[in-house]
Amino acid sequence: TPKGSMELELAHAGLGKKVVLVLECTNHSEKEQTDKIIDVNDDEDDEGDDDADVDCTVGKGMKGIGALDEGGALDDGGALDEGGAAEGGGDRSPSIEERRVWKTAAPSEAVHLFMEDLRRGGDHQPPLRLTLNAGDTDEERDGTLISFYKQRRETCQWAADFRCSILGNAGVTAIFEGQREHLVLNLCTAILESDLFAMAGRMVGHSSIHGGPSLSGLSPAVLDALTRGTKDIVTSKLCLEDCPEIEVRDTISLLLKEEWTEAESVRVADLCTEWYFPVPTKETNRLLPFQQLLSHAVLGRANAQIKQFRKGIKETGIWPLLTARPDVLPLLFPRETDVELTPQMVLKCIIWPEASIDSDDSEDEMSTTNINLISGFFRAFVKEASSDVLKGLMKFWTGWELPSPRLTFKVVRSRGHHHLPTASTCYERLRIPDHYKSGSALKLDFHACIESVQSGFGLI
Template identity: 30%
Template sequence: MVECVYCAEIFSFSEIQGHIDCCEKKNNSDSTAEETLENTQSGSSEEVQAGTSAAASSSSNQNPREENQSSSSEEWTTEPDVYEAANMFRRHLLNNAELKPGLVARLDLRSTEEDREREILTFYKKTGIDWASPFSVILTAIGDGVKRHFLSMVMEKIQFGFDLVFENTTRTLLFNGTGDHKVPSTSKALIDGDLFRVAGRAIGHSFIHGGPRFTGLSPAMLQLIVGSNEEFVAPEVADRPDTDVVDVVSVLDSQRKLTPQERCEVNNLAFSWDLPPINNNNRRWLAQKILQHAVVERRRTQMKQLRRGLKESGVVTMIKERPALAKVLFPRSAEQVMDSQTILKRIIWPMPDSEDEDDHSNVEETCLVTGFLRDYIEKGSSQELHLLLKFWTGWSIPPQHLYVEVSPEITLPVASTCLTTLKLSLKCQSYQAFEENLEASMRSTEFGFGLI
């Protein structure tokens, strides 16, 4: 936790930057607004709301603080860097909701995987929620590490599927496809259950609180969220996970003459979607129409639900104002590739205490162990580094600082996720033992999250 230098209030590491920005602007307000500012800081929620509302910003009697807040709330619309603009919008939502009742999620890690998934779905099925409200999670404690663990787990379920069984499947996938071609499932059970609306709320909620994003959404689907028809994005064959459609489109795109059986398969699919039969002049047109129907038309309901959930979370305003920011909310897969330098440059390595005589005897052992960690990071694949960060911090988003401690009192590595601190055992004398112990601890992330 960190104390604000302006108002002396206590905030977590993840919230302090946005708060300081707001607090600094308040501190630099005109002297004529000082009395109003003091009254507002003492707890007048009505003045805070008035300062951020559009109606108050247009009032002729508006005080300087209200003008300052209204101006800052619109800065994200003109910020040239789309990633910074998205962060400014996110902080704007959080600042507006900071006085609202807290939103608390409860999860019992001792329960079964299916029970935890039901708790997640029940949480995001709640209606009338301001998802920018102060957010906390109760597992076995309350803290930033718990919140990161919860949002990371939620987004993994949205991205890669639930173990809950629908329609006699072994795993319930909300989205199908690979790479940057993920599209919503056409499962009627998921649509009837309004689960894509749930997914939209979860995606927006995670973004607002700085959590993981949904990666690899098909550009054709992203256009449906943006709602712009200015630049039509044609669906690609890779967007269609069904092999029967892929085969028909591939046949139509080829230049060779179709066999009677192939022609029959094409016509059967065309007739089922009220499209005309194939002829010598419409092959390419028919291929595009079949692909358009298979990818886009069959998923409009799902995308409407997803967009409604995003709207309820508050992030659709950002996309409507600046459609380019949609790629921040739904990044490409390549942007999620983790490299060793991204982690190494953020690590604060342990320093020996020159005044502690006992510490001198452990300097060599400490250097040996930290050297093992550096080697592991430099050799690690993107997936391994993501897992390491998730164990270390609660999710695979690198913070500004990562701390390392070496202790003779532990056997396996542990993580204090709230403090982004990885604690390593001083007892490892070989790289192989270090690697085995670290990976064993990392595998516990599914069932725990280090020390909170």
């Protein structure tokens, strides 16, 4: 307009508004003005992804902002640049070189710089607040958390200051399934229709922005499909362990055998017919149908789930980092064995013992004081332990490096000073004898137990 600037607001899929800055003394048609909007999703033409293109709107009394650039951030008028950093907002804005350095920095440094720039872009946004009532049941707390992440927000809002108090276990819905290091998205239609995969994507992006825990254990093939790996690369990373359904996995594995029984031939034919693939014969190269069936079992049937999960990640603004720097993927989606284990992660899973007051058998009864003393020694040991020591403890306790949701801790009668702690990995139960009088003695014995894991003890 002749006297200044105006905001052109366009309704976008009913989920927010696009804002375009029309500079003073410009004479553009409405068509040209709207063409300044650049798709945050890099011109992706995915079905069902249209509503992921959500931009920051201009609040009352704030400067105008421009359109999103191809890096997923804003330019002009105090907006975000390609790296997610605020531009034109005052002395705090970095130079162009500083804003783009994440593209050439080392992977860990690139993640740090990109997330730092995203958080800087959320400085002027009101903080996100999440309140969980400690008096609520697990189901009520889960419902509150799910409701929080199912709300659609503008990209810059996920970078705003996050204030919350979370008590209890927040996740019980099996959004991912399968074995460790080969997790895939659940094929349940109800989860897809409830937009829970988009919710999970927002959780992953939001946690990454603020330095929270990462999503670990995803199948490499699923991760490549999620981040636009080529079909050949994705197929090459598939393996039988990626198929969570044991019966389907066993049937597909028959294609690796040279000879089939009549029953095995029927199983293969039924699966091929069900999924509309040609039934292989003796003359057929069985490697091709093996790859086709495995790819369909892991990725083809989960195509809609992967798209929805990707859309949720995009809404948080971290997508430009994932596409421009694929070498940071192991940092944001690590293997479970590479995850840093903290004392808090272990302590919150432990079910601590309680002395019984109902038993009349005083000889078998253990005093509350003794139970609390041993429990205190063990709690101090866990709090002081490094990540590697905690992983060794979990191997001794459960047979795996990461804690299970319910770790049972028991104090038992000692059979003498040579009685060491023992573990039942199948029941995830740890037993500690009650003869310890100091934390240092307990620590010494536990290190001996952890070392024994290397020779197989505790991995029953």
